[in-house]
Amino acid sequence: MRMLRVWLGQAARSRTLPVVAVFGAISVLLLWLARGGDAYGSNLALNLGSEFVGTLVVIFALTPIIRRAERGRVREHRHLDFGWYIGRVRSAGLSIRILHTFSRLLLPPHDQRFLAAAADLLRRGGTARILLMHPDSVAAAQRTAELAGRGDVAIESRRNLQALDAFERGLDPGLRHRFEVRLYATSASLQVYCWDDRLLASFLPLGRLSGDHAQLEVSEDSPLGGFVTERFEELWDRSMPVDDYWRTTVTIAGDAEQRSYTARFLLVGEQFYLADPEVVAHIARAGAATVRAVLHDAPERSFRVAVLADGDEESAEVQSRYLEKYDHPETVFVRLG
Template sequence: MSAGSPIPRLRWLLRTLRTPRRPQSLTVLVLLAAVAALLLWSSSRMDNYEENLTLNLGTDIVGVVVTVFVIGPLISRAQEGRVREHTRLDYEWFSAQVYGSTSNVKVLDTFSSVFGPQFSERLFRGIKAATGHGARVQILLLDPDSLAVILRGRELGEQSADIRRDIMRNLRTLDRFALRLDENSRQLLEVRLCSTSPGVTLYRWDERSLVSFLTVGRLSGEGVQLEVAVRSPLGTFVEQRFDELWQQSKRMERFTHLPVTLVDATDGRREFSCRFVYVDDCVYVAGHDLVSYMARHRLDQLSAYSEALGVRGAHELIVVDDESELHRLLMQHFAEKYDASAAAFVELRPPVLVTE
């Protein structure tokens, strides 16, 4: 395609129009004010200049008041009640809307193809631009370890393990993207996981949203999407559902990393952030720094603590035999979760409760 092709120019024009440009707007405003002042000065020699000026200004002010306080709200209310139907979720189109967002971006779904290899880079450019404008980005996906994943798998006629893998691919992609953001933008991006099926999906940019429902036998993005205003009845309902799930959700970091404190009976304590997996309700952590620390201390003098574990108190550290079947199973689970390998695993065994 030649450099003079109209298609790239059209795309550039659309991208330019979507991007907020306050300095340019101020420049245009100043120019218009200067032109108005020049016209007023040139017409000052007219007869009855002051009377004509007062009459015209008064008429214009009345027009502005009527437009701002009467016509504007009527148009806004009519637009809020309007529902536009999309035959499917166009991820590229949504990413383009995100690019120009200045206040809020929200995504609620089981998992989403918008974070897949085909669309993720375009969306992330939009998120980077949106956070640069000060927009808050909230992404809420289903917890891969929740029962809701099993139920959603049955609805789709798929194995829950497949749904779980799709969610974890999304999480790995989002985790890598967060590392590419600067500190200010990273603080505006938050990814959480909910353990309850939302029943609906939400893709919001500023005051507009795409809303759909989790259907049986088909991914939500393949079905009809309703574009509504956030303040419309349907938009308000979905926003309330999002807020409820958000309050009950957990941060993505709690799924990917486990805070662990190792306490040596004779040599103080040290904190770690470990990758971890569960097998048969037992938690196993992996981390080169943790294993190295353990190698320099006596195991019978070490104990582990973590506020994130269901059982409080000191946990015993048990190194998994690297030639055992359990180790091979842990390697498999770890690779599925992190798309990486680990050389050693340590079980955090909870204290035994003694009852009379």
């Protein structure tokens, strides 16, 4: 039943159903006009029988051959047309997947139309998986250098993540499990835009954005499509959930109190900073007692904590970087050292 609903939805959006309805009405009309002819019933049965035989031959003999040829066919696009891809998202019935360092699809003027189409897909029972490059990774800095001034991967990836975070928070709670965002930190050298069993793929060129480069449209069942899909799944399995980019779990322990918090954080080089009023309040309650912190992701290491003094150079830099990451200001930070 789900596949039938998916087909009907795709047919309606592609104007297939109106065409079928028109020709169906014409056929019924012609049969009705011919009802008074000689041997109407036997002639009708003979013609319908021959048509059914021809249909079976097409379905079971020719269709598999055509499908195999279509799967292996590679169609080249001169560039990545985001409006065209949004149209494919609107017609998708099962899933979309995106792999990119950062995507202009998530920036004006395309972002609102794409996110609206993605939301419609989720409401139809489909899924969306988006895999972007971690903005704080070495790979992001390397790709920025390769672009030679054409874009900053860290900045643009953060903008993408802010847009996706706002989109996810605006979804109905029952739809959020169908929408996933993850971050990878290795050099993929590949960009992929999938819808159902079709995809656009391109390698990352030097000195140019991949969207301005030639795109190859193939089926996932083709050799090239299978390679691209396998690469996507490998990166997905080794990537981190986007929630770990926004928040980290930390345990703050003093002489009389120990408690765990899920806090917003910032990583500058090897230095961790936390931005959470409850953590600051915990430190304040400890007074002169020694307070230490343990990160959930690095339980083997214990940090000393200190509240940054507002107005100094370090605090100003942290505030600026925090604003870039979360797109809203914060003034009080805790340094883990």
